[in-house]
Amino acid sequence: MHFTPSNPEFADVVRASFATQGLMQLIGATLERVEPGEVDIALPYRDDLTQQHAFLHGAVTTAIADSAAGYAALSLMPAGSEVLSVEFKINLLRPAAGLRFVAQGRVIKPGKTITVSRADVFAYTDENPVHVATLLATMIVQKG
Amino acid sequence: MHFTPSNPEFADVVRASFATQGLMQLIGATLERVEPGEVDIALPYRDDLTQQHAFLHGAVTTAIADSAAGYAALSLMPAGSEVLSVEFKINLLRPAAGLRFVAQGRVIKPGKTITVSRADVFAYTDENPVHVATLLATMIVQKG
Amino acid sequence: MHFTPSNPEFADVVRASFATQGLMQLIGATLERVEPGEVDIALPYRDDLTQQHAFLHGAVTTAIADSAAGYAALSLMPAGSEVLSVEFKINLLRPAAGLRFVAQGRVIKPGKTITVSRADVFAYTDENPVHVATLLATMIVQKG
Amino acid sequence: MHFTPSNPEFADVVRASFATQGLMQLIGATLERVEPGEVDIALPYRDDLTQQHAFLHGAVTTAIADSAAGYAALSLMPAGSEVLSVEFKINLLRPAAGLRFVAQGRVIKPGKTITVSRADVFAYTDENPVHVATLLATMIVQKG
Numbered sequence: 046m047h048f049t050p051s052n053p054e055f056a057d058v059v060r061a062s063f064a065t066q067g068l069m070q071l072i073g074a075t076l077e078r079v080e081p082g083e084v085d086i087a088l089p090y091r092d093d094l095t096q097q098h099a100f101l102h103g104a105v106t107t108a109i110a111d112s113a114a115g116y117a118a119l120s121l122m123p124a125g126s127e128v129l130s131v132e133f134k135i136n137l138l139r140p141a142a143g144l145r146f147v148a149q150g151r152v153i154k155p156g157k158t159i160t161v162s163r164a165d166v167f168a169y170t171d172e173n174p175v176h177v178a179t180l181l182a183t184m185i186v187q188k189g
Numbered sequence: 190m191h192f193t194p195s196n197p198e199f200a201d202v203v204r205a206s207f208a209t210q211g212l213m214q215l216i217g218a219t220l221e222r223v224e225p226g227e228v229d230i231a232l233p234y235r236d237d238l239t240q241q242h243a244f245l246h247g248a249v250t251t252a253i254a255d256s257a258a259g260y261a262a263l264s265l266m267p268a269g270s271e272v273l274s275v276e277f278k279i280n281l282l283r284p285a286a287g288l289r290f291v292a293q294g295r296v297i298k299p300g301k302t303i304t305v306s307r308a309d310v311f312a313y314t315d316e317n318p319v320h321v322a323t324l325l326a327t328m329i330v331q332k333g
Numbered sequence: 334m335h336f337t338p339s340n341p342e343f344a345d346v347v348r349a350s351f352a353t354q355g356l357m358q359l360i361g362a363t364l365e366r367v368e369p370g371e372v373d374i375a376l377p378y379r380d381d382l383t384q385q386h387a388f389l390h391g392a393v394t395t396a397i398a399d400s401a402a403g404y405a406a407l408s409l410m411p412a413g414s415e416v417l418s419v420e421f422k423i424n425l426l427r428p429a430a431g432l433r434f435v436a437q438g439r440v441i442k443p444g445k446t447i448t449v450s451r452a453d454v455f456a457y458t459d460e461n462p463v464h465v466a467t468l469l470a471t472m473i474v475q476k477g
Numbered sequence: 478m479h480f481t482p483s484n485p486e487f488a489d490v491v492r493a494s495f496a497t498q499g500l501m502q503l504i505g506a507t508l509e510r511v512e513p514g515e516v517d518i519a520l521p522y523r524d525d526l527t528q529q530h531a532f533l534h535g536a537v538t539t540a541i542a543d544s545a546a547g548y549a550a551l552s553l554m555p556a557g558s559e560v561l562s563v564e565f566k567i568n569l570l571r572p573a574a575g576l577r578f579v580a581q582g583r584v585i586k587p588g589k590t591i592t593v594s595r596a597d598v599f600a601y602t603d604e605n606p607v608h609v610a611t612l613l614a615t616m617i618v619q620k621g
Contacts, residue, residue, distance in 0.1 A: 067239040068246040071215070095211040102212040103274050104252030111248055130247050131447060132471055134278035134422055134566040134613060136593045138586040153611060154570040158446065159419060159473065161568045161611070179585060179593070181566060181613045183420055183471055185447065275591060276615055278422040278469060278566055280449045282442040297467060298426040302590065303563060303617065305424045305467070323441060323449070325422060325469045327564055327615055329591065355527040356534040359503070383499040390500040391562050392543055396536030418535050422566035 048082035048152060052124040059084060059116045062127070066112070074109050076116075082152035082162075084116040090144050101141035101168070103178075106148075110135060110164040110180040113150030118160040118184040121152055126186045131159070133182035141177045143168030160184045192226035192296060196268040203228060203260045206271070210256070218253055220260075226296035226306075228260040234288050245285035245312070247322075250292075254279060254308040254324040257294030262304040262328040265296055270330045275303070277326035285321045287312030304328045336370035336440060340412040347372060347404045350415070354400070362397050364404075370440035370450075372404040378432050389429035389456070391466075394436075398423060398452040398468040401438030406448040406472035409440055414474045419447070421470035429465045431456030448472045480514035480584060484556040491516060491548045494559070498544070506541050508548075514584035514594075516548040522576050533573035533600070535610075538580075542567060542596040542612040545582030550592040550616040553584055558618045563591070565614035573609045575600030592616045 052058060056079045063069060063076050069086075072094055078085035086109045088094075088101075096102040111133055119128040150164040163181050167174035196202060200223045207213060207220050213230075216238055222229035230253045232238075232245075240246040255277055263272040294308040307325050311318035340346060344367045351357060351364050357374075360382055366373035374397045376382075376389075384390040399421055407416040438452040451469050455462035484490060488511045495501060495508050501518075504526055510517035518541045520526075520533075528534040543565055551560040582596040595613050599606035 062241050065241040066246065067237040068248060071237045093211040093215045097206050097209040097271070102210065102252070104212060104248060104255055107251050107255075108246070108248030111251075127241070130281055132278060132280040132420070132449075134276060136276040136585075136613060136615065137274055138593055153568075154608065161420075161570055163611075176586065179595075179613065181568060181611065183568065276564070276593075280441075280469060280471065282449055297424075298464065305426055305564075307467075320442065323451075323469065325424060325467065327424065350529050353529040354534065355525040356536060359525045381499040381503045385494050385497040385559070390498065390540070392500060392536060392540030395539050395543075396534070399536055399539075415529070418569055420566060420568040422564060424564040425562055 048121055048155060050081040050121055055081065055120045059120055063116065068108060069112065072105055072108065077147065079120060082117055082121050084113050084120060084150045086113045086148045088146045101146060103137050106137065106141050106166050106178045107135050109146065109148035110166050110178055111182060113148035114162040114164040114180055114182040115184055117150035117152050117162045121155045122186050126188060128184050129187055131183040131185050133180050135178055135180040137178050139175060139177050141168055143170045145169045158186060192265050192299060194225040194265055199225065199264045203264055207260065212252065213256065216249055216252065221291065223264060226261055226265050228257050228264060228294045230257045230292045232290045245290060247281050250281065250285050250310050250322045251279050253290065253292035254310050254322055255326060257292035258306040258308040258324055258326040259328055261294035261296050261306045265299045266330050270332060272328050273331055275327040275329050277324050279322055279324040281322050283319060283321045285312055287314045289313045302330060336409050336443060338369040338409055343369065343408045347408055351404065356396065357400065360393055360396065365435065367408060370405055370409050372401050372408060372438045374401045374436045376434045389434060391425050394425065394429050394454050394466045395423050397434065397436035398454050398466055399470060401436035402450040402452040402468055402470040403472055405438035405440050405450045409443045410474050414476060416472050417475055419471040419473050421468050423466055423468040425466050427463060427465050429456055431458045433457045446474060480553050480587060482513040482553055487513060487552045491552055495548065500540060501544065504537055504540065509579065511552060514549055514553050516545050516552060516582045518545045518580045520578045533578060535569050538569065538573050538598050538610045539567050541578065541580035542598050542610055543614060545580035546594040546596040546612055546614040547616055549582035549584050549594045553587045554618050558620060560616050561619055563615040563617050565612050567610055567612040569610050571607060571609050573600055575602045577601045590618060
């Protein structure tokens with residue numbers, strides 16, 4: 046789907062908000078792509094982000110998926126908006142084994158109050174992505 | 190509800206698994222209570238666990254909620270089992286403002302293959318808990 | 334939890350809205366209880382409400398659970414409001430075998446825009462309820 | 478995605494199971510398309526399938542979405558299998574206004590025990606589909 050952003054500065058807004066998130070810095074996540082309704086977040090593997098089998102912890106997979114879905118929503122909101130996750134559901138499809146992870150956030154349905162978006166997380170060991178999680182989220186706009 | 194654990198060593202199993210989770214150590218979470226079908230996880234506030242408004246990041250709230258729900262499920266599983274989150278949904282009810290957070294995981298329906306559990310997260314600034322999130326999860330047993 | 338309704342006529346509002354739902358009549362569901370933040374919906378078993386094993390169809394279980402959760406939310410909204418389900422998740426815990434089903438809708442967190450509520454569905458063959466489903470929903474107010 | 482069915486009779490299995498569902502007959506739903514990992518279910522509008530604004534009731538939208546997701550999963554299962562919904566989440570994106578509705582069920586991740594699938598529901602008044610709901614589901618195989 047193609048969306049037209051209501052704020053031409055949407056990419057700066059997303060980048061500025063992302064930079065203030067302590068957690069994204071703690072885990073080493075970076076913004077890889079910011080387009081209208083589409084935000085990708087990348088994360089290299091690290092030993093301290095694991096669950097008991099040394100795969101990426103489901104909560105870390107969730108963190109980048111939720112953030113990607115939320116920033117995809119924010120990219121379509123008017124200037125001065127902030128975004129909050131009302132709720133989300135995530136299915137962890139496979140063990141998150143890999144050297145690098147990318148969460149692709151995509152808006153499904155933008156709205157004045159509520160935006161619905163999804164995110165899919167892929168694990169990379171070589172060049173072939175493995176689909177490790179899918180998230181479906183409800184986001185709400187906050188006026189600044 | 191009262192559940193009878195099938196493994197009398199359930200508390201040791203839960204504590205041993207928790208100790209191997211890099212992420213729980215990274216964020217500073219601790220096991221506060223382990224009973225049959227009931228596990229509480231506590232987390233002190235830290236600046237690097239925040240979202241853009243200095244509240245606890247939704248992904249951190251989710252991390253302790255998912256872990257509490259998963260370990261509540263594991264506490265009822267036979268010896269030699271491990272637990273995986275198939276999926277969960279979380280509603281973030283209020284900004285997670287507080288000095289300390291407790292996720293209360295509770296089994297709703299144990300099963301041979303699938304266990305359904307929930308978790309509620311409370312924020313404490315003084316002695317009065319504030320309900321900040323509720324999670325509903327599907328867990329699956331893994332034979333060791 | 335105890336809630337104070339903002340509209341003293343809340344029970345009439347819920348009953349009037351329920352009466353206009355073609356689907357609730359089609360399946361034979363009735364409002365059994367309407368209190369502030371709490372609505373119960375009852376449904377007798379019928380052969381044409383089944384899935385392939387002659388248990389109550391998951392979609393029918395869902396229909397009464399979603400309605401109970403939605404009307405629980407509506408019971409706390411100001412006069413002139415209507416309620417819409419933004420989304421919900423349901424776990425079908427056991428086969429819905431029984432002669433009569435009751436969905437208990439309960440508000441978890443009321444709000445000006447968003448209300449989060451849950452519903453639990455119980456099946457009755459004799460006097461002992463069997464917990465067959467649990468639903469967690471996000472409701473939004475619509476101004477009339 | 479392209480999937481190879483493990484049972485060459487998959488389409489007959491899906492059609493036979495669908496035919497036994499009292500609820501699908503009650504609401505007038507039909508199987509429109511059965512391919513490996515892909516099942517579409519169609520439903521004409523009817524006055525008795527409505528909520529209070531004469532749109533299709535969310536529970537009916539959910540019924541066809543859940544069935545499409547479940548039968549998409551069943552289409553990839555070995556001979557003799559049956560499918561049960563463990564849980565699902567649905568976002569109701571827009572009022573379900575239309576003369577005809579189609580739920581497109583698609584498998585995201587097949588598995589020996591657990592299959593994850595999604596469904597999208599579209600409303601048709603003329604030839605242009607309107608996306609009214611998206612569902613994400615966890616299905617479990619039952620050996621016959």
